[in-house]
Amino acid sequence: MSTSSLSHSSSILIVGGGTWGCSTALHLARRGYKHITVLDPYPIPSPIAAGNDINKIMEHRELKGVESDPWSIAFTACTRAALNGWKTDPVFQPYFHETGAIVSGNTPDLIKHIKEHEIDSSDAKFIKLDNVDDFQKTMPPGVLTGNFPGWKGWLNKTGAGWIHAKKAMFSAYTEAKRLGVTFITGSPEGNTISLVFENGDVVGAKTADGLIHRADHTILSAGAGSDRLLDFKKQLRPTAWTLCHIKMTPEEVKKYRNLPVLFNIAKGFFMEPDEDNHELKICDEHPGYCNFVPDPTHGGEIRSVPFAKHQIPLAAEARARDFLRDTMPHLADRPLSFARICWDADTPDRAFLIDRHPEHRSLLLAVGGSGNGAMQMPTIGGFIADALEGKLQKELKYAIRWRPETAVDRDWKDTQNRFGGPNKVMDLQEVGDNEWTSIGEKSRL
Incomplete structure (x- = not known):
């Protein structure tokens, strides 16, 4: 079914109720x-949605190499629009905190990479941080008590900060529902077990209760789970990252309010505490975890298959504490109050994949967040709607097209220009049963 068959009375089925x-x-x-x-x-x-989180980084930068690199084209165009959405759309505006962001490294190679690829160091809006005093002055006294060994960074005060992703997602859901969207959630009735194919096209989806939901147009936006519903020709790799929380006192929460995000591209990052639960989120930084097992949806081929777990490997906890020892050693030994693995789907070049399927023309793909999906929340749906209507701008359309040629002989363990940890993609199958945290399960996320 082509865009010519699309009208305001068309039935549209969206598989996946996460951020996108x-x-x-x-x-x-x-x-x-x-x-x-x-x-x-x-x-x-x-x-289990990656966007169901107390905070996520939001930062728009005009990346170098944007003229030719697909990831840079997609990231720059989409985050430019998203930043405007966070600032002006009443559905999302309350959940954006423009507190600024610091990008940093702790080795000469990492610092060189940041200068060459992450920022424009000649831009006056980037304030250079050369030593421990520079870092500590970016936040109130007593917050950054570490020695920052070898660290150098840049502070960007505008167009950057953090978003309360969970609240923003619920706000989008609430407004969509008010405008007449039907949400079918829960298992089995909302659990899609397969797309439905007829006459070479996709005509809807089948849920675990046996019902077939027919639609004129189907949009697949099931995040890391999308790869199990369609053959993406190796364009998607479910990849997980790790996060943990530590409890803060009400006094500490006040002290840590309105802080810039502190991100080291190889060690980790933190944002200000959650005012509802009084918890500080810390993430260790690494190229990602995969779960490599025989996948029956791909003929038994070894693939990364996502699963939910509200624990993290002990090695990830150790890396998070190492980050704290560099930055806030007074918190480094505080017990964890929450942790989980968080899944997304990487494309080979880390550009999004938003396009009609070349063989199933009624199927639109909206996948491949590649670790940058949540920050796009206010406007990514507009780009997806543009793709459905055939209105995407030419350069962006090319960057985020269906592109299996980029995944030929794909190296599933490619670090994809990410740093940290052991500087390799790790396999959750190699984490023993006794090598996970044992934090009491929490139901709030």
Whole structure:
């Protein structure tokens, strides 16, 4: 089915109610589409959605090499629009905190990489941080008590900060629902087990309760789970990262409010504490974890298959504490109150994949967040709606197209220009049963 068959009365089925699914539903409803249904196996916000998080980094930078590199083209165009959305869209505006962000490294090679690829050091908005005093002065006294060994960085005060991703996702869901979108959630009724193919096209999806949900157009936006519903010709690799929380006192929460994000591209990052639960989130930085097992949905081929777990490997906890020892050693030994692995799907070049399937023309793909999906929430649904309507701008359309040629002989363990940890993609199959944290399960996420 082509774009010529698309009208405001067309039925549209969105498989996946995470960050991109909710954003897409909202934008389509705003454009006047009247028959939109979203399927998700969990109530929204889903406890396994990458965007169900107390905070995520939001930063727009005009990346170098944007003229030719697909990832730079997609990242720059999409984050430029997203930043405007965070600032102006009433659905999202309350959840963006423009506190600034620091990007940093702790070795000569990492610092060189940042200068060559991450920032424009000649831009006056980037304030150079050369020593421990420079870092400590970016935050109130007593916050950054570490020695920052070997660290150098740059502070960007504008167009950067953090978002309360969970609240923003729920806000998008609430507004989409108010505009008439139907959400079918929970298992089995919202759990998509397969797409439905007829006459060479996709005509909807089948859920675990046996029902077939037919639609004129189907949008697949199931995040890391998308690869199990369609053959992406190796264009998607489910990849996981690790996060943990430590409890803070009410007095500490006040002291740590409105802080810039502190990100070391090989050690980790933190943002200000969550005001609801009084918890500070810390993430160790690394190229990612995969779960390499025989995958029956791909004929038994070894693939990375995602699974939910509200624990992290002890090695990840150790890396998070190492980051704290460099930056806030007074917190380094505090017990963890929460942790989980967080999945996304990497494309080979880390550019998004938003395109109609070349063989199944009623199927639109909206996948491949590649670790940058949540920050796009206010406007990514608009780009997906543009793709559905055939209106994407030429350069962006090319950068985020269906591109299996980029995945020929794909190295599933490629670090994809990420740093940290052992500087390799790690396999969760190699983490023993006794090599995970044992934090009491929490139901709030």
